[in-house]
Structures are given as C-alpha cells and as structure tokens.
Amino acid sequence: MDAQDAWRMGQLRRAAAAALIGTAIEFYDFFIYGTAAALVFGAVFFPELGALGALLAAFSVYAVAFLARPLGAVVFGHFGDRLGRKATLVVSLLLMGLATAAVGVLPGFGVLGWWAPAALVVLRVCQGIGLGGEWGGAALLIAENAPAGRRGRYGAFLQLGPTIGFVLANGVFLALQVGLDERAFRDWGWRVPFLASLGLVAVGLFVRLRVEESPVFREQAEGPRKAPVVEVVREHWRTVLVGCGVITVGYALFYLTTTYALAYATTGLGVASTLVLSMLLVGAVGMGATVWVSARRSDVWGRRRTLMGAAALTSAWSLVLFPLLETARRPLMFVALAGAMVVLGCLLGPVAAFLPELFPTRVRYTGVALTYNLGGVVGGATTPLVATRLTAAYGTATPVGWYVAGLGVVALLCLRLLPETVGAELGAVDGGRRRAPVLGADPAA
Template sequence: MIDETPSVAAKSAVPSDAGTSSGGDGPESLRRVAVASFIGTAIEFYDFYIYGTAAALVLNEAFFPNLTPLNATLASFSTYAVAFAARPIGSVVFGHFGDRVGRKSVLVASLLLMGLSTALVGLLPGYGTWGIWAPLLLVLLRFLQGIGLGGEWGGAALLAVEHAPRGRRGLYAAFPQLGPSVGFFAATGIFWLLSATLDDDAFRSWGWRVPFLLSFLLVAVGLFVRLKISETPVFARVMARQEASKAPALDVLRRHPRELLLGAGGMVVAYGLFYTATTYCLSYATTSLGVPRATMLALSLVACLFLAAGTWLAATRSDAGGRRRLVLVGTGLAVVWGLVLFPLLDTEQPVLMALALGGALFCMGVVYGPMGAYLPELFSTRVRYSGASLAYNLGGVLGGAVSPLVATRLQSGFGSASVGWYVSAMAVVSLLCVLALPETRERELT
C-alpha cells in the first residue's frame, strides 16, 4: 500500500526555482527523466497493444470458439474494450496517490500492475481447457491492465513536463508521447516475426502467448530505470507547503469540469484514429479482404513510423507554435483522412494500404504529440495528475473502447465507407472541443 504521509525528504529537497522550471536540474538528470518517461510508456503501451493485436488475430478462437465468427470477433473486441472502461478508474486511484504522495512511487506501482497482468494473459489456458473460466479470467486481467494504464500516462507526462524548463515542455513531453509508437512497433514486430516463422497451427496454439510472456522481462527493465529518478520539483514544492489535495478527483470535478470534458473530447480523435487504423483494420483486412496476416502486420509496422514522425514533429514544434494550434491542424487533417482511409485500404494494393494506415496514424500523431504538455498545462499542480489522467482516459472510452465495435457493426451493415465517415465525425467532435479550449504554452505550472 502506498503511504499517503508526505515525506521529510520531499519537504526538504525542493529546489529554489521549483514551480517555474527545472533549471536546477542538470543535463544528466533531465536526460534520465526523459529516458524514464519514454521507457515506461513504451513498455506499458507494448503490454496494452499486444492484447489488441491478439484480439484481432486469435483471441476470438482461443476463448470464444462456440460463437459465430462475427460474434466471436465482437466478443474479442468487447474484452478489449473492458480495459478502456477501467482506465478512468485507474486515473482516479493512481491520480489520488500521485497528487498526494508523488509521481514516482505511483509510476512504479502502475508499471507492476500492468506488466504482471499482461504476462498472466500469456499463461492463461484457453476455453478448451478451462471452459467458461477462461474468458472470465481474461476479462479480469484485461480490466487490471486498464487500471494500470489509467495511472501510467498522466504520471509519465507529468514526470517530463514538471521537470522540463518552461520553454521546452513540449520537447520533454515528446518522450513519453513517443512511448506508444515504440510500444506499438515492438508489439506488431514481434507478432509479425512469429507469423513469419511459425505455421498457423503453432501460432494459434502457443505462438501468440510469447509476446505476453516477454512482459516479465520488460517490467524488470522498466523498474530498474524508474527507481533511479527523483520526484518532480513542481510537486515537491506542493508537498513542502503541505498544499496537496485531500480529494484530487473531486477537486477536478469542482474546479476544472470544463477542462476535463473538453480535454477528453479533444483526445477522442486520437484514440479513434489509432484503434480504427490498427486493431479494426487488422481484423477487417485479414478477414473481409483476405490479406495475409504477415502482410498486414508488415504494413502496420510501416504505418507506425508515420505515427512516430507526426508525434515528434508536433510535440517539439508546440513549444514555438503553440499546443492548441497544432492539435487543431491534426484534427482538421483527420476529418479529411477519414474519408479516404477505406477507399485506399479496399484497393488491396500494399503501397496504397500503407498510405491509408500511415496517413491515419500521422494525423493521430499530430494531435497526440502536443497533448503530452497540453493536458497537464490545463490543470493546477494540486490536481494535475488526476485531471490530466482523467481527461486522457475518458477520451479513450469514447474514442478507443467503442471504435472497433462500432466499426465492425458499421462495416457489416453499411460497408467500409461508413467506418471512414465515423472516423471523420470523431475528428469533428475533437476539433470543436479544442476550439473551446485556450492556448497554454505560456502558462506557469504553478
């Protein structure tokens, strides 16, 4: 259990300039923070994404063999969506301790919960061995994954932003924002390697479990890195003044309801683009279009490079151009790209399919990159962990949890073009929400 008592060390280790910048931190310390925030999010999103890939490729047969193919796919995506429902709960739980105890200890706890839940999925017997208990335990582990990830992003973003000098918060926030790109690339790459080297029976019987079991090793690496970082100077000052919120989640609802709802709305398109272009399109192309699994995984690897490029470009440019402006550019591009995504994908031409997926993920990266600094800057220090995490993960419920489910239903009833219109509609919602938010680049974190 995390001790909620403010530590003496936290009170005494406050740099004189804490609250305006981390100018007291040397280059080596800032590099350590950047590496720790990047590695942690990369590992946790790797854990999260391997489930999405497995849900699209094999979990329907392993855990729901008695259902029709369509219903089994929907059931598989439903277990996938469970984690998104759990993520706001994780934001409240971990945000509470993150705003009362500190960022560092909470990030260690979230990494452990996420990693161990993921690894246990790799050890879980299928329906043929454990019957109904197998899918029930799968749902439970997926729920715990969501709790862990719900506490991860906000802490990692704050770790970077609250250590960064004022004019470079977008740059330092780019490192945790790159974590999902690297995690997705690693998850997809491992599945592609297994698909290319194993026959179909071996892949479906045991090969798909390997990426989950690797989480044991990755958690050890993440813990080694994160235990070496210090508490952020901005939060250390709050602790020294004994200004920590007693009920951070309630304070967010009372003092920042507008920022919470509009921030969540701004995140909807990022989630919608990502999970439509990855999880749903992987399932759609391999089942409806008959594209080989290894080919689609290879195309997803190429598309991931577009995601990383968009994320880094927009995050680093946001220090000069402003967070809000770049997010608006990304949402505007997404409105257009939603309409061409499936016409390009339906050509079944590898180059055009790569363009379809890569363009969607590039738009997502342009929105997602600045959000690493934008969402934390919307909330005051006392409730920043809870506020940023809740906004981020509530957007995930609307944009990520339901996207594969809605897309599957739309495609089966109205054709693939309707899924593209759905993506564009999510982009319009995010565009309107961000238009109602202010620019935050010049704000002091205190």
C-alpha cells in the same frame, strides 16, 4: 552551466528516459492484446460464438480495459497527487506487467470453458487500471521538470513511448507469424509476447527507480484537502470534458487503424496478416517522426493551433482511409494505413505538454489522467465495436471513416473552447491552487 543547472538537466534527462521506456513497455503490454484479439483470441477464448460473434466478443473484452482506465486514473491520481509521481508510476508498471504475463499462461476455452474468458476479463481490467495511472504520471514527470519554453520538445519523448510499444508489439507478432505455422501460432506462439513482458518490466523498473520526485510536486505548499477527484469534478469538470473531446479522435483513429483495420483486412478482404502488420510497422516509423515534429513545433506555434490543424487533417484522411483499403491493392493499402499513422502522430505530439498545462499542481495528476483516459473510453473502447457493427450493416467500412471524421469535428469545436497554454508556468502558485485556464479565453488577453 552551474552545478544546479547541471543537476536539473540531468534530472530532466532521467525523467524523459523513464517516461519513454516505462510508457513504451506499458503500451506494449496494452497493444499486444489488441493484436491478439484481431488475430487469434476469438478462436482461443470464444470458439462457440461463430466468426463474427467471436470477433465482437474479443473486441468487447478489449474494450473492458478502456472502461477500467478511468478507475486507474482516479486511484493512481489520488496517490500521485498526495504521495508523489515516482512511487505511483512504479506500482502502475508492476500491475500492468504482472497482468500481461498472466494472460500468457491463461488456458483457453478448450481447457477452462467459460472460466477462461471470465479470467481474461479480470486480467484485462487489471491492465486497464495500470495503464490508467501510467500516462498521466509519466506526462507530469516530464512536464514538471521541463522549462516552459521546451515542454513540447521534451513531451515528445513521452509520446514516442506508445509508438515504440506498438512497434515492439507488432514486430513480435510479425516475427512469430513468419517463423511459425498457423497451428503452432494459435496453440502457443501468441503467448510469447505476453510472457516477454516480464523482462521488459524489469528494465522499466530499473530506470524508474533512479528518477527523483518532481520538483514542482515537492515545492507545492499543500496538497488537496479533499480527495483529488472530488476537487477535479467540482472545479475543473468543464476542462476534463472538453479535453476528453479533444483526445477522443486520436484514440479512435489509432485503434481503428491498428486493430480494426487489421481484423477487417485479414478476415473481410482476405489479405495476409503479415502484409498488414508490415505496413503498420512502416507506418509507425512515420508516426514517430510526426510526433517529434508536431511536439516541437507546438512550442512555437502553440498547442491549440497545432492540434487544430491535426484534427482537421484527421477528419479529411478518415474519409479516404477505407475506400483506399478496400481496393485490396498493396500500394493503396499502404498509403491508407501509413497515412493514417502519420496523421495520428500530428495529433499525439503536443498532448503530453498540453494536458498538464490545463490543471493546477495540487490535482494535476488526477485531472490529466481522467481527461486522457475518458478520451480512451469514448474513442478507443467503442470504435472497434462501432466499426464492426457499421461494416456488418452497410457491407462496407466507408461509414466508419465518416464516424471518425465526425469525431475530428468535435475535437475542433472543443479546441475552440480551450485556451492556449504554451509557456504556462507549472509551479506551485498560491499553495498549489493555481487557477485553471479559463475555457474559451483569448490567449493574448
């Protein structure tokens, strides 16, 4: 290995580490709201709305961040495509961390009245904007540094970030619930995970500031002449919409399993929250394993083929998830939740390589971020609300599984329209204006 190859390998490893650590921290910040919403935010910020109304209100504020994520994708994508990936990722991490810490010191309804939930909405919007610029930039940081034949393998490091963030978030809440009585947890214990974000962000900044700019971005002949979002909407809107259809089912399954199922099991089935959190933590280990396997295999089998198999598996598992959960028998509940997390890992693994391969360099940040975060709006923001309404209407959560199974079928149809991208070059071809793959094209053509 010559000096140039050694430098490139070192840069790739630093990029992978920066993406893994930074994304883990950002998703930790994002996930702790979901856990707090399921466990305590209804009582803290919406006590006058009744049990169901408070839960719906907490999930509605939870959904606000998803609605803000496309805005973050546009804002951070604009600067990421014009100024570079590195600086943009540093700012997104700071915004997320500061907003999260502010939630930790926000007084509840008993002190501020309705100003408390109003401020919570504002901080949740800031979280959404920050995360909207995070994942796309981190995916590019790896994809634009990795060799074409190993892009899936290195993309796995990015996709392990959400898994680690989830484990950290739920691990902290589990420890607090075990170590504190219910009153102490509700009074102040829930604030600890939010305040801890400041220390994690400092670690993330240290790592990200040591990474150099993406070579593909530096080498492109020219940036977008117009605002990147304008070019994406005009020239790549089909790819964005179809890609969104692929991403949606993963978001739906994740937040259905980790947020809604937690609330449903504790309030609807009378199961201890510590038991459910423990099951989800074990399941997250399985999710990390399948993320790693599916990402690496996508370099061999192809992105589209791997994702189609995962989408079909998701539809099938969604149909048994809640019937197993509603038995309230511990072994079957564990199978339901851990199985869903394992299936989810199969879906997540190839995505970090697949989406960057769909867009040209000049607008890649904006295109990837918009696709990923629009999927979050449809799949992540609406699923807990739809699930709550369906369960209230039918007296069982079984229809929720059919809803997610339907999203899996949509993902399969969308994947049929997208090309195979494995091995695609991400260089600045034709002044950074490399044509996007043709929808529905035969990959062998």
